[in-house]
Amino acid sequence: MTGRDVFPIGTRKSALAIAQTVQVQSALEHQYPTKTFPLLPMSTTGDNVQGQPLSSIGTTAVFTRELETALETQECHLLVHSLKDVPTQVKPGFVIAAMMKREEPNDVMVMRQGEFKAIKDFGEGDVIGTSSVRRASQIRRLCPGVTVKDVRGNVNTRLAKLDASDSPYTCLLLAAAGLQRLNFDHRITATLPPSVMLHAVGQGSIAVECRTDDKEILEMVKSLDHLPTRLRCEAERSVMRILEGGCSVPIGVWTEFVSPSEKEQTESVATLLLRASVSSLDGTEIAEAQAVADVNGSVEQAIELGRQVASQLLSKGADKILEKVLRDRHASLVPTGTNEEQKIKGWEV
Numbered sequence: 001m002t003g004r005d006v007f008p009i010g011t012r013k014s015a016l017a018i019a020q021t022v023q024v025q026s027a028l029e030h031q032y033p034t035k036t037f038p039l040l041p042m043s044t045t046g047d048n049v050q051g052q053p054l055s056s057i058g059t060t061a062v063f064t065r066e067l068e069t070a071l072e073t074q075e076c077h078l079l080v081h082s083l084k085d086v087p088t089q090v091k092p093g094f095v096i097a098a099m100m101k102r103e104e105p106n107d108v109m110v111m112r113q114g115e116f117k118a119i120k121d122f123g124e125g126d127v128i129g130t131s132s133v134r135r136a137s138q139i140r141r142l143c144p145g146v147t148v149k150d151v152r153g154n155v156n157t158r159l160a161k162l163d164a165s166d167s168p169y170t171c172l173l174l175a176a177a178g179l180q181r182l183n184f185d186h187r188i189t190a191t192l193p194p195s196v197m198l199h200a201v202g203q204g205s206i207a208v209e210c211r212t213d214d215k216e217i218l219e220m221v222k223s224l225d226h227l228p229t230r231l232r233c234e235a236e237r238s239v240m241r242i243l244e245g246g247c248s249v250p251i252g253v254w255t256e257f258v259s260p261s262e263k264e265q266t267e268s269v270a271t272l273l274l275r276a277s278v279s280s281l282d283g284t285e286i287a288e289a290q291a292v293a294d295v296n297g298s299v300e301q302a303i304e305l306g307r308q309v310a311s312q313l314l315s316k317g318a319d320k321i322l323e324k325v326l327r328d329r330h331a332s333l334v335p336t337g338t339n340e341e342q343k344i345k346g347w348e349v
């Protein structure tokens with residue numbers, strides 16, 4: 001027998017990152033029982049700068065850069081990320097070899113245990129905890145008068161901040177998938193449907209990144225790729241790539257496979273619906289677009305659908321909204337952090 005049989009997996013150290021990586025590890029071990037896939041946990045810039053809002057330290061690449069260095073130097077052979085945190089332009093020499101079957105992509109509202117208030121009743125006096133400009137902008141639009149307050153840290157830390165007796169927050173907005181992977185399903189007060197909030201590009205799918213020249217591992221990881229998820233997420237990433245060239249901005253999306261004949265909501269990969277919106281930070285302006293295409297299982301067609309929706313958004317004024325968002329972002333930046341951290345500006349999505 002030829003080939004290696006130990007393939008370290010690079011990951012961040014947060015509980016969520018480890019849970020996601022263990023999921024990939026189990027799938028690979030099941031498929032390749034004679035090989036082992038040990039975890040190699042690493043710290044990233046995003047993890048090390050917990051003290052300040054993400055809006056002041058960088059793009060989502062802050063969570064992937066250090067990991068890619070380890071992949072490059074062959075300390076590990078694959079990386080596991082939340083797809084949401086992977087920039088739309090993957091660095092040359094690297095590839096997203098698998099997008100794992102997507103879980104619920106929706107955002108959810110989390111209140112303190114036992115408390116409930118319908119999101120439509122939120123207004124003056126309510127404090128919404130989120131560090132995402134996308135969530136902030138959409139919630140301000142939906143519930144004029146609410147206060148949005150930054151909340152940093154990993155999922156566990158955020159829940160602890162919500163639950164604290166001196167908590168300033170009425171509720172948190174989080175991704176359903178993150179809570180589910182950490183077995184915090186019971187903390188979900190309400191799941192937000194697309195009529196209320198469009199989720200982040202790629203939210204809810206786990207990405208496996210490899211080197212393009214590592215044919216052996218590419219071949220192995222390919223088996224984890226889930227075609228319906230791949231098509232939906234490629235379409236979503238295509239919108240974002242065109243609108244912004246890879247950084248994170250307040251773009252919300254929704255995708256689903258629709259069947260020409262009403263009844264069958266099948267696992268079909270034929271006809272894909274994509275909705276997207278770009279909204280201003282204060283929630284007063286929005287550009288929305290939607291299209292349906294017969295992608296018939298083709299990634300290229302899914303990417304084309306994303307391009308179509310992106311150009312609709314642009315013709316509806318998304319470029320003006322984005323320009324203003326970028327101007328405000330630069331104006332509001334306080335020059336903190338190291339030079340390296342200041343080079344990359346952006347937001348959590």
Ligand SMILES: NCc1[nH]cc(CCC(=O)O)c1CC(=O)O
Binds near residue numbers: 082085175177204349
């Ligand atoms: N921003 C951090 C992050 N990256 C991925 C997830 C959730 C898991 C996923 O989207 O797949 C989260 C937490 C959150 O947004 O609530």
